[in-house]
Structures are given as structure tokens and as C-alpha cells.
Amino acid sequence: MTINPEAPVRVRIAPSPTGDPHVGTAYIGLINYIYARQRGGKFVLRIEDTDRARFVATSEQEIFNSLRWLGLSWDEGPDVGGPYGPYRQSERTEIYREHCDLLLANGTAYRCFCTAEELEAVRKQQMTAKLPPRYPGTCRHLKPEQVEGNLATGKPFVVRMIVPPHAGEATTSTTFRDELRGDITFEHNNVDDQVLMKSDGFPTYHLANVVDDHLMHITDVIRAEEWISSTPKHVLLYRAFGWQQPRFWHMPLLRNLDKSKISKRKNPVSLIYYRQAGFLPEAMINFLGLMGGGMPSPTAETAAGQPAAKASEADIFSLSDMLARFEVKNIRLGSPVFDLTKLKWLNGEYIRAASPESFFASLRSTILSDSYLSQIAALVQTRIETLGEFGNLTHFFFADDVLPTPEVFIPKKRTLEDTLAFAAEQLTVLEATDWTHETLEPALKQLGEEKQWSVKENFMLLRAIITGSTMSPPLLESMIVFGKARSLDRVRRFLDTQKKLATGKR
RNA sequence: GGCGUUAUGGUGUAACUGGUUAACACGUCGCCCUCUCAAGGCGAAGAGUCCGGGUUCGAGCCCCGGUAACGCUACCA
Numbered sequence: 001m002t003i004n005p006e007a008p009v010r011v012r013i014a015p016s017p018t019g020d021p022h023v024g025t026a027y028i029g030l031i032n033y034i035y036a037r038q039r040g041g042k043f044v045l046r047i048e049d050t051d052r053a054r055f056v057a058t059s060e061q062e063i064f065n066s067l068r069w070l071g072l073s074w075d076e077g078p079d080v081g082g083p084y085g086p087y088r089q090s091e092r093t094e095i096y097r098e099h100c101d102l103l104l105a106n107g108t109a110y111r112c113f114c115t116a117e118e119l120e121a122v123r124k125q126q127m128t129a130k131l132p133p134r135y136p137g138t139c140r141h142l143k144p145e146q147v148e149g150n151l152a153t154g155k156p157f158v159v160r161m162i163v164p165p166h167a168g169e170a171t172t173s174t175t176f177r178d179e180l181r182g183d184i185t186f187e188h189n190n191v192d193d194q195v196l197m198k199s200d201g202f203p204t205y206h207l208a209n210v211v212d213d214h215l216m217h218i219t220d221v222i223r224a225e226e227w228i229s230s231t232p233k234h235v236l237l238y239r240a241f242g243w244q245q246p247r248f249w250h251m252p253l254l255r256n257l258d259k260s261k262i263s264k265r266k267n268p269v270s271l272i273y274y275r276q277a278g279f280l281p282e283a284m285i286n287f288l289g290l291m292g293g294g295m296p297s298p299t300a301e302t303a304a305g306q307p308a309a310k311a312s313e314a315d316i317f318s319l320s321d322m323l324a325r326f327e328v329k330n331i332r333l334g335s336p337v338f339d340l341t342k343l344k345w346l347n348g349e350y351i352r353a354a355s356p357e358s359f360f361a362s363l364r365s366t367i368l369s370d371s372y373l374s375q376i377a378a379l380v381q382t383r384i385e386t387l388g389e390f391g392n393l394t395h396f397f398f399a400d401d402v403l404p405t406p407e408v409f410i411p412k413k414r415t416l417e418d419t420l421a422f423a424a425e426q427l428t429v430l431e432a433t434d435w436t437h438e439t440l441e442p443a444l445k446q447l448g449e450e451k452q453w454s455v456k457e458n459f460m461l462l463r464a465i466i467t468g469s470t471m472s473p474p475l476l477e478s479m480i481v482f483g484k485a486r487s488l489d490r491v492r493r494f495l496d497t498q499k500k501l502a503t504g505k506r
Numbered sequence: 507g508g509c510g511u512u513a514u515g516g517u518g519u520a521a522c523u524g525g526u527u528a529a530c531a532c533g534u535c536g537c538c539c540u541c542u543c544a545a546g547g548c549g550a551a552g553a554g555u556c557c558g559g560g561u562u563c564g565a566g567c568c569c570c571g572g573u574a575a576c577g578c579u580a581c582c583a
Binding site for chain 2: 014015016018048050051053054112116119120123127130131132133134156158160178181184185186187189190191192195197198199200202204205206209224225226227228229230250252253255257259260261287290291292293295313314315316332333334335336337339341342343344345346348352
């Protein structure tokens with residue numbers, strides 16, 4: 001049932017283009033990359049774009065850029081091709097359809113005609129009755145002629161997998177091996193009849209992932225811990241198809257400082273942010289490599305070879321060091337906190353270790369790049385009288401944080417509380433808006449109307465938060481040049497700081 | 507609520523097949539250096555290994571029972 005241990009190693013990461021590329025993707029990507037490279041295997045990049053509701057058009061390219069920035073290159077993927085393409089799931093819908101039909105035909109899946117509303121109602125009922133929310137299985141017992149009838153009338157349907165026992169079968173649980181934790185067992189009465197094919201004709205993750213991993217000859221599924229609960233469904237699918245299953249490795253989840261799953265509300269998670277804020281890719285990779293402790297202990301190192309000149313150097317290593325010594329098997333299972341403080345220290349170490357030339361080159365390729373500077377120049381040309389004033393108007397483009405005083409950011413007729421509440425609303429709107437003038441302006445204005453904030457108050461507040469001042473180049477253009485990731489971070493930090501100030505005063 | 511996973515200073519990690527005063531790094535604090543701030547150097551505080559039992563001469567490592575945190579519980583991944 002399990003994959004032949006001799007099979008050449010093939011692993012993949014499968015990010016979803018639903019927003020900015022995520023540090024979690026980089027982390028899992030790194031582990032997969034190391035695992036493959038250490039075994040002479042292949043590292044595949046697959047784009048899981050089956051969620052059309054959350055699809056973001058620019059996201060895929062940003063994923064490519066960010067992973068390349070970190071030095072994680074893939075052997076097969078949408079942009080580089082490969083023998084098992086296409087590598088974008090939206091281009092494989094026919095494949096999923098065929099495989100879905102296979103399951104329908106061999107009796108391991110069925111069509112379900114329940115509407116979303118009906119299911120929601122059932123779920124609510126179950127919740128109030130303190131029962132686990134489960135699909136009631138209504139359509140599992142539909143007679144063939146009922147199915148035909150529904151099909152004939154064009155009633156929309158989804159396809160669900162049958163979690164055993166099937167009629168006349170005794171299986172009641174599924175056990176699979178997690179390479180890091182050992183055997184994990186799930187009783188089937190806790191596993192729902194998962195939707196495999198949505199009514200829009202797109203597969204869910206569960207179907208697409210199993211079909212693709214099989215067709216792409218993936219030997220090791222190395223993914224985040226959040227998938228453990230759905231692994232039995234995947235195992236059941238491999239069996240339903242009669243396929244060998246890969247090895248499963250579930251990595252610990254990166255956490256916020258408060259131990260919750262890492263999230264943008266509590267921590268910058270966008271790789272674009274880290275790049276634009278001036279983190280070096282080497283430092284980022286190094287830091288991610290520290291998470292989970294896959295590198296051998298410093299003591300083991302010194303015992304074997306020469307003692308580390310400086311103890312802290314045990315924490316400092318490159319991607320190629322990791323290829324030489326990292327052990328995926330040694331990953332610690334407790335979920336590590338993504339601690340910005342230590343990342344910044346590490347980044348500082350890399351900056352200080354760089355030659356003056358390469359440090360300057362880093363500046364010139366990021367925060368002082370021609371493209372960044374020329375965009376900024378365009379914004380201030382008509383607003384300064386000597387070139388020396390350039391910095392007066394633009395320092396916020398080059399600062400890591402700005403802190404407007406209450407006199408600056410609170411509009412005359414508003415209270416601190418109202419202002420912060422409105423800023424929080426602005427953040428929500430900005431998060432959901434494409435980063436162009438045409439979309440930002442109406443979105444912000446609409447919010448202002450809803451909350452009875454004048455355009456002037458509205459924009460002035462945001463200007464204060466972003467630039468630290470009430471006088472600046474045009475706000476939206478500035479935000480666009482500054483970038484979405486960093487702009488959002490600035491608003492979040494502003495709110496955070498004000499919250500801390502408020503609780504401190506009490 | 508159900509199911510699953512995890513658990514070593516504030517944070518990341520270490521501790522050989524159970525074996526001495528639980529180690530290193532970040533952070534914090536102090537001192538030195540210094541025109542300032544960093545960097546650098548020196549030093550300190552901070553955990554008795556989630557809790558309770560058990561096995562053992564001996565437990566962070568093994569066993570049992572709790573607890574807590576986190577994840578999943580979608581026609582999202």
C-alpha cells in the first residue's frame with residue numbers, strides 16, 4: 001500500500017494563490033527543498049488554484065518571485081514545465097473529472113444534491129444540540145432513479161467520498177504513519193463524507209491533492225501539521241483508487257508570539273513584506289532553518305570537528321550548510337514561535353558580516369533601488385524647491401516605522417477612541433482592496449461615507465499613519481509606491497502601538 | 507462540544523542506548539569601551555524540564571492518569 005522505499009524521491013509544495021506569499025510556504029518549501037536535494041530527488045512546485053472565490057491574479061507570480069528570492073528553486077513547475085504537467089490545478093480539471101467518475105463508478109463516491117442552505121441549517125441544529133457537525137448522509141442512499149431525475153432537471157450537485165463502512169463492510173478506522181510521530185488512528189465516525197468535487201466543477205483540495213500527488217509520482221508529502229486531521233480522508237482516497245500512498249511528514253506550525261497559528265493580524269507573514277522591509281534572503285532562510293531544530297546541535301558539531309570560534313555561530317548557517325547537515329527526521333514537534341526579535345538580530349549579523357561593497361549593493365537593490373527612487377522622485381518633483389528638500393518629504397519611504405503624535409493623527413472634531421476605531425476599519429478595507437488608485441480611492445471613500453467621516457478627515461488620518469505627518473506627497477500614490485505589504489504593516493503597527501499606549505496609561 | 511497533535515527559562519534550540527550543579531543563542535539587566543547610538547568585550551538574573559503518580563540506585567528522557575495550548579471540525583487550502 002505504501003510507496004516503494006526504493007522509488008526516487010519526489011516532493012512538492014502546493015501553495016494557493018490566494019494572497020501574498022506566506023512565510024509558512026517558505027518554511028515548508030525549505031524543508032521539502034532540503035529533503036529532495038539531500039536525496040538527489042526532485043522538488044516540484046504545484047499551484048493549487050481550485051478556490052476561485054479567493055483567487056488573486058498576481059499571487060502566483062509573487063510566489064515564484066519570493067521563493068526564488070530565498071534561493072529555493074524547483075525542478076518542475078508551472079513556469080519551468082516538467083514531465084507531469086500541467087502544474088496548475090485549474091488546468092487539470094478534466095483529469096479530476098475523470099478520476100471523480102472513476103470513484104463514482106466503483107462505488108466509493110456519490111453525488112450529493114443538498115444545498116448549502118440545507119447543510120447550514122443541519123449544522124446549526126447539530127451545534128445547538130452539542131453534536132459534532134457532520135454531513136447527515138442524506139444523498140448517500142439516493143436511489144439511482146432519484147439521481148437520474150435530479151440530473152435530468154439540472155439540479156446542481158457535489159460529489160462526496162464515502163467514508164467506510166460501505167454497505168456490508170466492517171472497516172471502522174484508518175491508521176496511517178506519520179514519519180515524525182508514528183502511527184495515528186482516526187475512527188471513521190469522526191471523519192465526514194468529504195466533498196471531492198464542488199458544484200462549480202472544481203475539485204476540493206482533498207481530491208486534487210491525492211490525484212496530483214499520485215500522477216506526479218510524489219513519494220513524500222511534507223506539509224504543515226494542520227493537515228493531520230484530513231490525512232485519513234486522503235489515505236481512504238488512495239485506497240479507493242487502488243494506489244500506493246506516499247509517506248507523510250507533518251511539520252509543526254509556525255506560531256505568533258501568543259502561540260496561535262501565525263497570522264497577519266499578529267505578525268508580518270508576507271514574504272513581500274520581508275523583502276521590501278530589507279530582510280536579507282540568507283537571514284530569512286537561516287531563521288526558518290532554526291525553526292524546529294533540524295540542524296545538529298552545536299555540541300555535536302564541536303565534538304566532531306573544530307570548536308566554533310563563537311558560540312552564537314552555531315545559530316548561523318547557510319542553505320548549503322543545511323543541505324550538508326540538516327536532518328528532517330530531527331525536526332522538533334512543538335510548534336515554534338516566529339520571533340521577529342531574533343530574526344532581526346540574525347539579519348543584523350548578516351548585514352555586519354557583509355563587505356561594504358555587498359552591503360551597499362543590498363541597499364541599492366532594495367530600499368535604494370533605481371526603480372524605487374525614481375517612483376518616489378516623481379511624487380515630489382513639483383513639491384520641492386531645492387534638491388536638498390528631498391528627504392524632508394520622503395523620509396517615511398525609508399524609515400522602518402513612523403509614529404504620528406495624537407495632535408497629528410486625531411482630527412479636530414474626533415476623539416482618540418473614534419479615530420482608532422476608524423483606523424481599524426480602514427485597515428480592514430485596505431486589506432481587502434487591490435493596490436491601485438482606481439480601487440483604493442472608492443473603497444476608502446465608501447468607508448468614509450458609511451462611517452460619516454469626511455474625505456479630508458479620512459485621508460488625513462491615513463496620511464498621518466503612513467507618513468507620520470499631515471504634509472506629504474499624494475497619499476494613494478505614496479502608498480502604492482511604498483507597497484501594500486509595508487503599508488498594511490504600518491497601519492497594524494500604529495494600531496498596536498496605540499493600543500499598548502492606551503493600556504499603559506490606565 | 508468531538509477528534510487529533512504537542513508540551514525544556516520570555517523566545518529558538520541542546521542534553522549520548524535513563525547517569526553529576528539542565529547547556530547554547532536571542533531577549534532582558536549591569537559594567538567596560540566610546541563624542542552619541544549601535545557593534546564589540548565582560549558579567550548577572552531567569553527553567554528544575556506542564557501537573558500528579560509509578561518503575562529504577564538514579565527519570566527531562568520509560569509507564570499510567572490528568573491539565574493546558576494549538577490544529578481540524580467548509581462546495582478554503
